[in-house]
Amino acid sequence: MNDVIIIGAGPAGLSAALTLGRMHRETVLLDAGSGRNAPAAAVHNLLLGEGLAPAELRRRAREQLAPYPSVRVVDAEVSEVAPGARFAVTLATGERVTARRLLLATGVRDELPPVEGLAERWGRSVFHCPYCHGFEVTGRRVVVLGGGPARARLAVQLRRSFADDVVLCAGGPPGLDDATAAVVAAHGIAVREEPVLRLDDDAVVLAAGDDDGDSIAADAVFVPTTVRQRAPFAADLGCALLPDGAVEVDEFGRTSVPGVYAAGDLAHRATLPMPVSAVVAAMAAGTVAAAMLDQDLLAADTGLPDLLAAAR
Template identity: 40%
Template sequence: MTQHSNNVSSNNVGSDDFSGNRVSGSNAGSDNLDVVIVGGGAAGLNAALVLARARRRVALLDSGEPRNAPAVHMHGFLSRDGMPPADLRAAGRAEIERYGGDLIDGRVESVERIERLAGTVRGFVVRLAGGRALRARRIVMATGLRDELPAIPGVRERWGRDVLHCPYCHGYEVADQPIGVIADQPLALHQALLLRQWSHDVVYFAHGADVSADAREQLAARGIRVVEGQVGGLVVGDDDRLAGVGMADGRVVPRAAVFVPPRFIPNDALLTGLGCEKDAAGFVVTDASGRTSVPGVWAAGNVADPRAQVITAAGQGSAAAIALNGDLLEEDVDREVHDHRRALAVSP
């Protein structure tokens, strides 16, 4: 996503925008909304569902590029264990539409703040590829992250099949099989020790990294073999299944599944373009509800929390929606009290 730097003044928006007046029925065709949610994964879908049920005017913008697209099934989601990720997305979209929420397929190019005097946030303009602009009182960013994988031949091609990243997501499915862990990231040591719970045959591929004496002792105590040297690529059998890990020196270590901890890169260009603060790990700072350092902007799911699984991201979307609705309520009440006092002042 590209964050444009052009500014938008309050003069670009009519005086009745961001009024918060709710209209019944679908939002279809309305570009003046209470909330725009960017991202159509579990976090964004659940935020949209809660807000639509709260009768807020909400639109969910989805570029159609889910992180878990390579995965055949998702796991660890109560009542949805084993469901294909695409089916969860389809079910969520249908539920949002049932409550009158808008679903807009497209890529967001920029999000810009509209300010009142003294820097008070009045709302946001969200611009999509193709030129359409949506105006909203609040924003939820649920744009996720991308997995940066090591440049090992075969890893990207088999990602989500027999090259995996999360033991809690996929460990049960490869239980009691020969498993390998490639040490491309520091998390690999923890993963190797953890995966011993699922298989008695775990191999730790050092991949050129230094393995400390303490780490070697832990691995040995868990019955995990260390293979030294650089990994050259993955070996695939005639049945299109992983057969082993090929070393740069020609050795092949038979394995049925390989875990590769990726480097997590948040899709946060829109958030940083708005000025949201980031922590030392490079992720946007939020409070427990997902509120960022920029007024009116919430973040939910992997864009702010790399550890969030599908069920966690969905919960974060719900929490953000409830907190955001409370924020809108305070604004609505303040405005209504002001209007009420004005009406009393002019009444005969």
């Protein structure tokens, strides 16, 4: 009998598999393929992994699982997850695997703004996270798309840390209070209200009625994305979700459903305003969840006290 099934082989799932393998826990790691950061040229802000291509990072991680015979990696999509005395996972291949515990590490996907030319440049010159891609635009011409305080805050952050030339293309009235508008102006950030028509290789083209308006030179464009769960399994199992659509977990990675854990950018604690979308954070969450899974199973197998019971 398997101890744990991990659905998702991104940074969180891989890290969890390593921890469980080192504890000789019978673990099945299910990998459906490339994840959220696949379009990016490189992973950043990751100590010892700085600049690696996402696919290379995954390859190295899987290679490092090889010495742990209790970990089985299966390249297959999951079609169904069923609860019960044992969790049953049906693969698209028809294979059915069961385990005593389940770790969801399926991640999320980004829905991009419907702007012509944007999707083709996603991960190359179009980004969303200053911590992942800000340093690479140092000294370049930067455009921030979208209005409201959060987009203005990002524009100021990019101007302070990386670029002298930052334009906020709000696509309409920027929706800023007087104090925020004053900070934006004090940092020399131009605000444009015309709709964004399309992205070219080195410019953001604004609309003037039905025609092209001004072209704003841009080496990098930062856009807001709508984040969606990549897989339906948390909802299928009845896990509590937060208002932003993320799976609610406690500090140990436990969901509201006994025996089901979650790690990575699909989940966060209710005390945080959002998931931390960083490879290193996903790895850390996977390690913590795996260690707590091991403790959970240890208590179940031996009759020792449940160390986590008081945290419920």
